[in-house]
Amino acid sequence: MNAVVFACMDADTLGGVQQVTHTVAQGLALRGHEVHVIGLHQAPEPFRYVERPLYERHVVQRRPLGEGVRWVARGRVARLLASIGPGYAVLTSPGAVSWLADLLPPRLRAIGQYHGSYERARGTTHLASVRRDYGALDQAVFLSPEDARRFAEEALLPNAAHLPNPLRAWPDRTSPLDVPRVLGVGRLAPVKRLDRLITAFARAGRTRGHWELHLIGDGPELTRLRAHASSLGIGDRVVFRGRVPAARMGQEFLDAAILGLSSEHEGLPPAVAEAASYGMPSVAFDVSGGVRSLVLDGTTGTLVPPADVETFTAALSALMADPARRGRLGAAARARAAALRPENVLDRWETLFAHIRR
Amino acid sequence: MQPDVSVVLITVNDSARLPRAIASVLGQSLRNLELIIVDHAGADDTAALVSRLDDPRVRYVRRDTPSGHRGAPRNAGLDAARAPHVMFLDGGDELTRHACKSLLLEVERTGADFAAGQIARPAGATGRTQRYRPELFRPRRVVDGIRAEPRLFLDGFATNKLYRTAFLREQGLRFAENLHHEDHVFTAALFCTARRFAIVPWTVYLSHPAAAPASPPPSAGHLDGVRDRVRAAQISDAVLRDNGCSDLVGHRQQRFLAQDLRVHLNKLPRHTKVWIKEFASVVRPYLAELEPGVLQRADPMIRVCCHLIAADQAEDLLVAARSLTGPKAAPRHALRVDGRTYWGTRAHPALDITPLRLAELPFAASRIRHEVGEISCQGTVVSMTVRTYDPFAVLRRWKTTAELTVKGLRVPLAPRRQPDGSYLTQVEVDLARARLGRLGFDGGRDVRVSHVRPDGHRTSDRLLVDPATPPLTLTAGRHEVTVAPSGDGAVLRVSWRPSRALRRAARLRSLRDLAGRTELKLWVYRGLIKVVPRRRDLALFESDLGASYTGNPRYIYEEIRRRDLPLRVRWSARAKAAGFPADVPLVRRMSWRYVWTMARAGYWVDSHGFPLDFPKPKGTRYLQTWHGQALKTVGFESPDLRGDFPGPRERWHSAVARWDALVSPGPEFERVFVPSNEYTGAVLGFGSPRCDVLVNGDPGAGPRVREALEIPEDRRILLYAPTYRDLDRRGGTSVRVDLDALARALADQWVVVLRTHPAERFTVPERVRHLVRAAGPYPEVNDLILASDALVSDYSSIICDYACTGRPILLYADDHDDYVRMDRGLNYDLREIAPGPVLTTTAELVAALRDLPAVSAEHAERYADFAALFCAEETGKAAARVVEAFFSGLPGEKGT
Numbered sequence A: 001m002n003a004v005v006f007a008c009m010d011a012d013t014l015g016g017v018q019q020v021t022h023t024v025a026q027g028l029a030l031r032g033h034e035v036h037v038i039g040l041h042q043a044p045e046p047f048r049y050v051e052r053p054l055y056e057r058h059v060v061q062r063r064p065l066g067e068g069v070r071w072v073a074r075g076r077v078a079r080l081l082a083s084i085g086p087g088y089a090v091l092t093s094p095g096a097v098s099w100l101a102d103l104l105p106p107r108l109r110a111i112g113q114y115h116g117s118y119e120r121a122r123g124t125t126h127l128a129s130v131r132r133d134y135g136a137l138d139q140a141v142f143l144s145p146e147d148a149r150r151f152a153e154e155a156l157l158p159n160a161a162h163l164p165n166p167l168r169a170w171p172d173r174t175s176p177l178d179v180p181r182v183l184g185v186g187r188l189a190p191v192k193r194l195d196r197l198i199t200a201f202a203r204a205g206r207t208r209g210h211w212e213l214h215l216i217g218d219g220p221e222l223t224r225l226r227a228h229a230s231s232l233g234i235g236d237r238v239v240f241r242g243r244v245p246a247a248r249m250g251q252e253f254l255d256a257a258i259l260g261l262s263s264e265h266e267g268l269p270p271a272v273a274e275a276a277s278y279g280m281p282s283v284a285f286d287v288s289g290g291v292r293s294l295v296l297d298g299t300t301g302t303l304v305p306p307a308d309v310e311t312f313t314a315a316l317s318a319l320m321a322d323p324a325r326r327g328r329l330g331a332a333a334r335a336r337a338a339a340l341r342p343e344n345v346l347d348r349w350e351t352l353f354a355h356i357r358r
Numbered sequence B: 001m002q003p004d005v006s007v008v009l010i011t012v013n014d015s016a017r018l019p020r021a022i023a024s025v026l027g028q029s030l031r032n033l034e035l036i037i038v039d040h041a042g043a044d045d046t047a048a049l050v051s052r053l054d055d056p057r058v059r060y061v062r063r064d065t066p067s068g069h070r071g072a073p074r075n076a077g078l079d080a081a082r083a084p085h086v087m088f089l090d091g092g093d094e095l096t097r098h099a100c101k102s103l104l105l106e107v108e109r110t111g112a113d114f115a116a117g118q119i120a121r122p123a124g125a126t127g128r129t130q131r132y133r134p135e136l137f138r139p140r141r142v143v144d145g146i147r148a149e150p151r152l153f154l155d156g157f158a159t160n161k162l163y164r165t166a167f168l169r170e171q172g173l174r175f176a177e178n179l180h181h182e183d184h185v186f187t188a189a190l191f192c193t194a195r196r197f198a199i200v201p202w203t204v205y206l207s208h209p210a211a212a213p214a215s216p217p218p219s220a221g222h223l224d225g226v227r228d229r230v231r232a233a234q235i236s237d238a239v240l241r242d243n244g245c246s247d248l249v250g251h252r253q254q255r256f257l258a259q260d261l262r263v264h265l266n267k268l269p270r271h272t273k274v275w276i277k278e279f280a281s282v283v284r285p286y287l288a289e290l291e292p293g294v295l296q297r298a299d300p301m302i303r304v305c306c307h308l309i310a311a312d313q314a315e316d317l318l319v320a321a322r323s324l325t326g327p328k329a330a331p332r333h334a335l336r337v338d339g340r341t342y343w344g345t346r347a348h349p350a351l352d353i354t355p356l357r358l359a360e361l362p363f364a365a366s367r368i369r370h371e372v373g374e375i376s377c378q379g380t381v382v383s384m385t386v387r388t389y390d391p392f393a394v395l396r397r398w399k400t401t402a403e404l405t406v407k408g409l410r411v412p413l414a415p416r417r418q419p420d421g422s423y424l425t426q427v428e429v430d431l432a433r434a435r436l437g438r439l440g441f442d443g444g445r446d447v448r449v450s451h452v453r454p455d456g457h458r459t460s461d462r463l464l465v466d467p468a469t470p471p472l473t474l475t476a477g478r479h480e481v482t483v484a485p486s487g488d489g490a491v492l493r494v495s496w497r498p499s500r501a502l503r504r505a506a507r508l509r510s511l512r513d514l515a516g517r518t519e520l521k522l523w524v525y526r527g528l529i530k531v532v533p534r535r536r537d538l539a540l541f542e543s544d545l546g547a548s549y550t551g552n553p554r555y556i557y558e559e560i561r562r563r564d565l566p567l568r569v570r571w572s573a574r575a576k577a578a579g580f581p582a583d584v585p586l587v588r589r590m591s592w593r594y595v596w597t598m599a600r601a602g603y604w605v606d607s608h609g610f611p612l613d614f615p616k617p618k619g620t621r622y623l624q625t626w627h628g629q630a631l632k633t634v635g636f637e638s639p640d641l642r643g644d645f646p647g648p649r650e651r652w653h654s655a656v657a658r659w660d661a662l663v664s665p666g667p668e669f670e671r672v673f674v675p676s677n678e679y680t681g682a683v684l685g686f687g688s689p690r691c692d693v694l695v696n697g698d699p700g701a702g703p704r705v706r707e708a709l710e711i712p713e714d715r716r717i718l719l720y721a722p723t724y725r726d727l728d729r730r731g732g733t734s735v736r737v738d739l740d741a742l743a744r745a746l747a748d749q750w751v752v753v754l755r756t757h758p759a760e761r762f763t764v765p766e767r768v769r770h771l772v773r774a775a776g777p778y779p780e781v782n783d784l785i786l787a788s789d790a791l792v793s794d795y796s797s798i799i800c801d802y803a804c805t806g807r808p809i810l811l812y813a814d815d816h817d818d819y820v821r822m823d824r825g826l827n828y829d830l831r832e833i834a835p836g837p838v839l840t841t842t843a844e845l846v847a848a849l850r851d852l853p854a855v856s857a858e859h860a861e862r863y864a865d866f867a868a869l870f871c872a873e874e875t876g877k878a879a880a881r882v883v884e885a886f887f888s889g890l891p892g893e894k895g896t
Helices: A016-030 A070-082 A094-103 A118-122 A126-136 A145-154 A194-204 A222-231 A246-254 A270-277 A289-294 A309-321 A323-340 A342-357 B018-026 B046-051 B071-080 B099-110 B150-154 B165-170 B182-193 B220-242 B246-270 B273-288 B300-310 B314-321 B500-505 B508-515 B518-531 B551-563 B592-600 B646-656 B667-676 B689-696 B701-709 B739-746 B781-787 B798-805 B816-821 B842-850 B852-858 B860-870 B878-886
Strands: A003-010 A034-041 A056-059 A087-091 A108-113 A139-142 A160-162 A181-185 A212-216 A238-242 A258-261 A282-285 A301-304 B005-011 B033-040 B058-063 B085-090 B114-121 B141-143 B161-164 B197-206 B334-337 B340-343 B369-378 B381-389 B401-406 B409-413 B423-430 B443-446 B448-452 B458-464 B472-476 B479-486 B491-498 B535-542 B568-573 B586-588 B601-606 B621-624 B661-663 B682-684 B716-721 B750-754 B772-774 B790-793 B809-812
Touching: A003 A016, A003 A094, A016 A034, A016 A342, A034 A070, A034 A094, A070 A094, A087 A094, A094 A108, A094 A126, A108 A126, A108 A342, A118 A126, A118 A145, A126 A139, A126 A145, A139 A145, A139 A342, A145 A160, A145 A289, A145 B197, A181 A194, A181 A246, A181 A270, A194 A212, A194 A222, A194 A258, A194 A309, A212 A246, A222 A238, A246 A270, A258 A270, A258 A309, A270 A282, A270 A289, A270 A323, A282 A289, A282 A309, A289 A301, A289 A323, A301 A309, A309 A323, A323 A342, B005 B018, B005 B071, B005 B099, B018 B033, B018 B046, B018 B085, B033 B046, B033 B071, B046 B058, B058 B071, B071 B085, B085 B099, B085 B165, B099 B114, B099 B161, B099 B197, B150 B182, B150 B246, B161 B165, B182 B220, B182 B246, B220 B246, B220 B273, B246 B273, B246 B300, B246 B314, B273 B300, B273 B314, B300 B314, B300 B340, B369 B472, B401 B423, B409 B423, B491 B500, B518 B592, B535 B551, B535 B592, B551 B568, B551 B601, B551 B689, B551 B878, B586 B592, B592 B601, B621 B878, B661 B878, B667 B860, B682 B878, B689 B781, B689 B798, B689 B878, B701 B750, B701 B781, B716 B781, B739 B750, B739 B772, B739 B842, B781 B798, B790 B798, B798 B809, B798 B860, B809 B842, B842 B852, B852 B860
Parallel strands: A003 A034, A003 A087, A034 A056, A087 A108, A108 A139, A139 A160, A181 A212, A181 A258, A212 A238, A258 A282, A282 A301, B005 B033, B005 B085, B033 B058, B114 B197, B369 B458, B535 B568, B535 B601, B568 B586, B601 B621, B621 B661, B661 B682, B716 B750, B716 B790, B750 B772, B790 B809
Antiparallel strands: B085 B161, B114 B161, B141 B197, B334 B340, B369 B381, B381 B423, B401 B409, B401 B448, B443 B491, B448 B458, B458 B491, B472 B479, B479 B491
């Protein structure tokens, strides 16, 4: 079996990229690959994603992101990489690519990941970084077929492929969808535009007083969002649940009926995937190839033009009113989410390795 | 195992460049391939070189019959290919690393007969890869037969493609042997045969220029190249006709005019008259057999050249060819008859160049042709004679003075009118006086001749020189200077290289760069503000980040001057900022003096934001005047800050916390802008100082603008002011109105003053400059507003200011939904509040402008509502009231 190295700017902070990295690392290690996870910086509050990791973890410098001396760290990484291989090096962000791509020995084939959407990259410096650095790697990997296609065209990448992020686990039980509750999952940050979800819920729930909106996550917008809910007169029906540990998230899906995704930007939103795995349909703004790959409009949920709160309201309303339709869409969502079962995604990784060897 | 791809690499006596080609194949990301090296009877060490390759994927095919062409060896390689896919590579060139795998996947995915990718010249001295006609290769797509996109005949290469081997064999597609440009014939047959092919936009093939022969080519022998091209074109046409593709012949011939003929026309100035005559006689028969309509569809100057070839006017052809390259020189002579413009001195329909609009340009954009005759140098002085042709009578219509300019040097010229209407000038330039820089940069500038009118308007053009002129070299100061023709256009260029001593001194640059680092300035500044006291009588003003003397700060400053307040004001200005009155003291933005002034000034006044990370010193009073109403999302609601990166939000938070007072145009602004920025300080809601003049009027504005932008009295002025697109800054995509269509419809009545946003870059094409004046650099937007008869905008806050004038406003919002949902986002529903029609096509815009009074009347009520919302507080007295409110504490204040 091959060596697989994952390199993150910061491998142990609580975040989506790290979650995926450790999940895949453990999965590949279980399949017999020699796996290493390298963090270029120390996380200020390290989070333990895997109880008993079967892979090696390395932290290059004991300093947080933004500190430290680049050439010293690069020297350490180069020495570390000299002892590993042959196999594949997965660089998990544009930052990691620009740090490490030129340090990789030829026996480690370089795979550059980008965990955002094309739409997101276009509004930031990421598109320029991807255009500059990713074409020279053995493989550039994006979250959805559509993202891969758009990056290939706009960043002129000849080596773009797509590979979804895996679910953490595949539940045995599906949600009965009978608790009158809409879920919003994610940090309470401006980019999540939970204000729009609250507005849509307030309008949709006007005649359905028993429905609640539960927002799971914490963040800087809490006060503003709470004030917003009160100003719409539904302060008592919007429940701010704070952060819920991953292990207990399953119960949340079992106790709700619809997932609402109001973000301005998303890659491949894990909340939508996880909800789908519990057989729950989503109403989501159509903001990325990743969202479109999960939410097939009218089949596994409802896609709403970005920022169109009125249509979002109507979609939410329709699903709240129709339990049978929720069940139908939810079942289809679960069937579609099966592609994200960890074993299926790990198969995709191994196919990708074979493709690189071709 | 069968390989996936066979790469056929042909080579002859080129073992110097062969290793690069071989490495590019063996280093492919696709490992499973075979490399077939076809050596067609070379006499060098190629065989030995190949035998040293230790790679089982390499096969060597030697052909003993020499061939001067690529057809036979490529066919031999194709016959030897074992893989289901094949690519062709020439010995001097390279494949890019993912070429094979990416094209292979494309063919496998789409079921295409072949896949084609971008071909490019590698970065040479220019440092940039030159892609061949990239517009052909984007977007990535599958084309169902050439009839769907006949322009693809322009992709006449065999090398940038991966073919299904079986497809080539089944269709009998092979290369013609004993023929140059076999690619052209091959691709004609290929396009005619293929039912389905894929196109990808990334570069797959790097074509290195052939090792250049040292001696210049002009000799009769090189006409063979022309004959070969014509022959290849004729054979290609025949191939199309024989294969039932007669309808495509015209399209392929368009390729001949746009590409094959053009290649030779571009180089024409390098040849002798005899050669050019023969060239014309070689091409003429083919031009005569072109399908009807092909010539009419060609570019005007190509059409002119074809006519001159047909008419056997070699000298004129040489003159015309210089309008194809480089600066696209003006003709020597032109004729205006009945509103049409003709090249030369005859009103022949084939010489009609009206679409170039060269005769209708304003003075500053006008074109004059300068040709250098003899040129020599003595010491640092370059002497030359310049003959100037003025085909559009610019110099006869205007009184001008002439000067030659290059890199800080201005030499007055005395052109003498000649009996034939041209001008002759004897020029002496002492390059020792040019400012070539002290810090050791290499550099180069084209020499220009400018004509300057007494009112300051200037037009300039470059100098054409005989491409065969040997370079003049001289030493000027501490630079080695070369004066020589440059590029295909052969314009006179001065290039310099610092002497060795100066190059060593260039190391000082890193010191200078270090001293210029913002981090260092910020560090010093933080220390400075702890020790130096504030001066209550010193103020730092800045508008539009130092771009010009405009906006609220300008009018507040003028009010301060009017009241003679005891305040010394420094204005922040960027390096190239213009429009500041002579008596206004300037400090360069972000210079050390600027940092010092920030630390010392008791008052800061600006319209956007002083450098974000610079804290406000204790005691300084900061008046934020903001530059527009909040139609678009602003502050924390704008895309830059509503993102998921916390850094920018925190920075903006502390930047806003510096404001002591905010100038507000009215309650609507306060309702939206203040919460969007989480601003909690004082608000001066007296209206906008910048709008005072819009309310009070300024009779001088119209004449100023007409004078500065050369707008005739009989034309109405349409101000076109689109805002930028956040997702495509500097991309030129905010100018969405079709300017060509607008020019066709309106050029006889209107002039469009195009005011793009400072975050946008857009060059007005020459062919519409008779209609469109680029007014981006014009310093005062209020002048433009006051001079105009109507406004076209999209989502810019200029709409709100403009409404103070009561003049018609048209909105061109063809990308409204994208802008609102994916791009910046609006705080208002534009269709609901718009003070005029919201248009989405240029035709609608033209119709609205033709019927402006009716359109205005129809929207009068909406206009009034809009003005009531945004302009109610604009009473024309804002500057006075803001100054009273903010500067009232000044000691010894007079006048209030």
